[in-house]
Amino acid sequence: MTAADAAAERDARWATLMAAAQAGDARAYETLLREATPRIRVLCRARIRDAAEVxxxxxxxLLTLHRLRHTYDPSRPFGPWLATIAARRSVDRLRRRSRGAGRESPLDDLPESAAATQPEAEQRLAARDLREAVASLPESQRTALRLAKLEDLSLAEASARSGLSxxxxxxATHRALHSLRRRFGVPEEKK
Amino acid sequence: MMRTDDLIRQLAADVQPVRRLPTPWRLAATWLLFALLVIGAAVIVAGLRHDIAQRIMLPEERVNLATALLTGIAAAIAAFQLALPDRSARWALLPVPFAAAWLSGLGWGCMRDMAEDGSLGLGTSFGCLRFIVGFGVPLTVAMCWMTRHASAIRPGPVAALGGLAAAAVCSVGLSLIHHLDAAAMILLWHGGSIVIVTLVAWAFGPRVMRVAAA
Incomplete structure (x- = not known):
C-alpha cells in the first residue's frame, strides 16, 4: 500500500467516525479525536516552534473541531476540513503571542526593588503552589479560567472556543477564582 | 494547563447528536429568497418608477440590472461556501467578474452620457444611500447570523461578502423604484453605498457572528 493509499484510507475512516460522532456516538468521537490529535500536532508544528504553544x-x-462538528459533510474528505481549523488556530496562537510579547517588558528593565521583593526560591514555590491549586480544580473551571483569565479572551470568544455557554x-470562572482565593486565604474582592 | 488527553475525554463525554448544516447552496438560496422578498416588498410599497416599461427595454439598463443581481447572487454563494472550513479561499473571487462587468457597464454609460450631454449629470442622492444602507445592513446581519459558524474560521471575508450580496440586491431593488438615469450618479451613489455596506460588514460582521455563535 502506498502512502497516498494509506492517507486516503485514514481519511475515509475519520470521515466515518465523524459521521458517527455527529449522530452522538461518544466512543467513535473519542477514537477520532485520539487518532487525529497526532495529525493536528503535525499541522500546528508546521507553523509554531514552541512546544507548549503547539x-x-x-x-x-480540538475545541473548534468540537464546536464546528455540525459543519462537516461526511461525503467530503475530512483532511482539508481539519487542516483549515488547525491552521486558523495556529495563526491565532502566533498572533496572540506576538501581541502579548509587545506588552511584556524584560525583567532587567524593572527597578531593582521590584525583583528584590521576593526571593527567587520563594517565587518558585508560590508558582508551584498556584499550579497545583489550578490543577486541582474541576476541568470545566480550569478551561474557563484558562480561556477567560489567562488568555484574556472575551466571554463571547471563550464561549465560542470552549463550546460552553x-x-x-x-x-465556572467565578467558582474557580473563589476556590483559589479560599485556598490561598485571599479575601474576596468587594463589588 | 489541562492535558490534551483530559480535554479529549471531556469533549467525548460532552458529545451530543448535532443536526448537520444544510449545503451552502441551500443556505444561499434561502437567504436570497429572504432578501428578494424583503426588497420585493419594499419595491411594492414604494411603487415602481413611472417609466419602468421604457427603462427595462434599454439594453444597457438590462445589463446593469442583470450584472448587479448576479453580483449579489455570486457574493451570497461565495459567503456560504467560504464559511465552511473545507472550502477553498478562492470562492471569494466568485463575484469579481460580475462586479467588474457591472462597473464597466456603468463606466461605459458615463462616457456615453458625457458624449451625448457634455456632462456627467452629477448631483446628490442621499435617498440611494439611505435605501441601500437601511435595507443592506439588516440583510447583512441576517447573513452573519446564518454564517455564524464562520466566526472561528474566516469571519471578516465571509461578512464582507455578505455585505456585498445584501447591498447589490438592494441596488437592484432601488433601480426599479428610483428615477436615476445618469450612469455616473448610479456609479457614485449605488456603488458608494455598496462599498460602505461591504466595509461596515467587514468591520462589524465578525462581532455579530461571535454573538450569534455564543
Whole structure:
C-alpha cells in the first residue's frame, strides 16, 4: 500500500467516525479525536516552534473541531476540513503571542526593588503552589479560567472556543477564582 | 494547563447528536429568497418608477440590472461556501467578474452620457444611500447570523461578502423604484453605498457572528 493509499484510507475512516460522532456516538468521537490529535500536532508544528504553544494550538483546534462538528459533510474528505481549523488556530496562537510579547517588558528593565521583593526560591514555590491549586480544580473551571483569565479572551470568544455557554463560563470562572482565593486565604474582592 | 488527553475525554463525554448544516447552496438560496422578498416588498410599497416599461427595454439598463443581481447572487454563494472550513479561499473571487462587468457597464454609460450631454449629470442622492444602507445592513446581519459558524474560521471575508450580496440586491431593488438615469450618479451613489455596506460588514460582521455563535 502506498502512502497516498494509506492517507486516503485514514481519511475515509475519520470521515466515518465523524459521521458517527455527529449522530452522538461518544466512543467513535473519542477514537477520532485520539487518532487525529497526532495529525493536528503535525499541522500546528508546521507553523509554531514552541512546544507548549503547539500543545495550546492543538487544544484550541480540538475545541473548534468540537464546536464546528455540525459543519462537516461526511461525503467530503475530512483532511482539508481539519487542516483549515488547525491552521486558523495556529495563526491565532502566533498572533496572540506576538501581541502579548509587545506588552511584556524584560525583567532587567524593572527597578531593582521590584525583583528584590521576593526571593527567587520563594517565587518558585508560590508558582508551584498556584499550579497545583489550578490543577486541582474541576476541568470545566480550569478551561474557563484558562480561556477567560489567562488568555484574556472575551466571554463571547471563550464561549465560542470552549463550546460552553456564556453563563456557564461566568459561573465556572467565578467558582474557580473563589476556590483559589479560599485556598490561598485571599479575601474576596468587594463589588 | 489541562492535558490534551483530559480535554479529549471531556469533549467525548460532552458529545451530543448535532443536526448537520444544510449545503451552502441551500443556505444561499434561502437567504436570497429572504432578501428578494424583503426588497420585493419594499419595491411594492414604494411603487415602481413611472417609466419602468421604457427603462427595462434599454439594453444597457438590462445589463446593469442583470450584472448587479448576479453580483449579489455570486457574493451570497461565495459567503456560504467560504464559511465552511473545507472550502477553498478562492470562492471569494466568485463575484469579481460580475462586479467588474457591472462597473464597466456603468463606466461605459458615463462616457456615453458625457458624449451625448457634455456632462456627467452629477448631483446628490442621499435617498440611494439611505435605501441601500437601511435595507443592506439588516440583510447583512441576517447573513452573519446564518454564517455564524464562520466566526472561528474566516469571519471578516465571509461578512464582507455578505455585505456585498445584501447591498447589490438592494441596488437592484432601488433601480426599479428610483428615477436615476445618469450612469455616473448610479456609479457614485449605488456603488458608494455598496462599498460602505461591504466595509461596515467587514468591520462589524465578525462581532455579530461571535454573538450569534455564543
Amino acid at each position: 500543545e495550546d494550538a492543538v487544544q484550541d483546534t 456564556v453563563g456557564a463560563l461566568k459561573v
